[in-house]
Amino acid sequence: MTSPRTQSIVRGALAIVVVAACYEATARSGLFPRALLPTLPKVAETLVALIADGTMLRHAATTLYRMMCGFMLAVAIGLPLGIMMGRFRPLEKFVMPLASALMPIPSLAWVPVFILWFGLGNTVSILIVFYAALFPMILNSWSGVRAVNQLWLRAAGAMGADEHAMFWKVILPGASPFIITGLRQAFLRAWIAVVGAEMLASSDWGLGWVIYDAKEFLNADVMLASLVVIGAIGFVFERLVFGSLERVTVLRWGMVREAKS
């Protein structure tokens, strides 16, 4: 008898192996041109070669640099703005209509405008990332502050907390589940935006640019290898960075329960 857990792992692994085998069989059958449908060993070889000669690392570093600049800027502006909007009504009334009008515009639609204004290069990518990450950050920190239980505020007030203690001990922890959700959403959007922006606005380095450039030369193996790298970076951030951030803050404080799976 195997436990249900090992059974699911075996089934999952089997599914991946079957899909990989199907892909491999199609690639080898020669139904499609080799350049368009490279075999898996070829993709792995390309990936290893690109990592070994350092180009892939430089591409990834460039992309991460652009993304982090934009993302940090968005957090530095969006988080305080959102919190202040939650605390001060006039600010909320002023910013909310603007935010709801700008939010539905996809960040990538600004790429051509920004290219005209700022020229090709890093600035455009960073600003696009900033635009993409800003709104989830503002909205989530705003709704987090508004969602803080009134009872806690009154209790803290009755127990003599001053403004300073109220903010750091009650409002900020109370809003933290929302803020972390905001960081997560902002990251996801930033990640999409940076790849898209690089395809259109950069001209030498960056993961988005590699994929786009590989199309010109029909290098499907380079494309798939870069996709693997992009997926891996996204996965690492989502699971390791934000997952552990959540564990050491909101889960530990008992603000949210861990999802049962």
Place this chain on the structure above:
Amino acid sequence: MTDAVSTVHVRRGAAAAAQGESRLRVIARTAFPFLVVGAMWEITAHAGIFPARLFPTLEEIAAAFWRLTVAGILPRHIAETVLRLLAGFALAAVVGVIIGIAMGRSRRAEDVLLPLVSIGAPIPGIAYAPLFMLWFGLGNFSAVLLVGFVSTFPVIFNTWTGVKAVKEIWVRSALVMGADQRRLFWHVILPGALPYILTGARLGLAQAWRILVVVELLAAVPWGLGWLIFGAREFLNTDVMLAGVAVIGMIGLALEKLVFERLEHYTVVRWGMMQS
């Protein structure tokens, strides 16, 4: 799903804020920030700090909008873009809901599909674009396919979570009262999971919308808003570009307000699954 929680909260807050004030005041209050920003834009544009070609005044943008609308160019771009979005999204909704429900209901399906879906999901959809062009050629087919592919993932994940979040006690009581599998599905599981499914659909549509403009450019479709703004760049028609961006924003807003809020109102709010 945390996303679902946040949207509910946001809307409840907005509704509460709108209450207790006269309609006129609400309109005036909403218009005020736009007037301030618009005035700042006008001053900057008229001051001539930046070249007028790159930083057109609002009148010029409005004129470009009007010119393109009257010529029938803009409506056609809009129609093509929206059609593409809807076609891709319909594909995603059907496939995503089916896969999500299968994963939620059957352990075997969950074990097999979850690893595959988890591998595909963290890669931003736009990164697949060049690959899709290579495999399926330029044009509408790959654009629709890519949009569909991208919006499938949120639909799958939310449907799956929704089916699993249906209270065990509802399922059991329905079974005890003699519901067969079909009835159980249509009357308990589907309504129970619907708030999540709608959240997934909304997230999926938003993602599709976010990349569609770029996909239109990369896939070199002959008509579409993405094509309009990227094409206008070649001729330094900043007014056309900004008019295009504004139209894109309006469509996004309309999708959210007219489609999703209505849909939610007619289903989950009416059934009492969620407060509006």
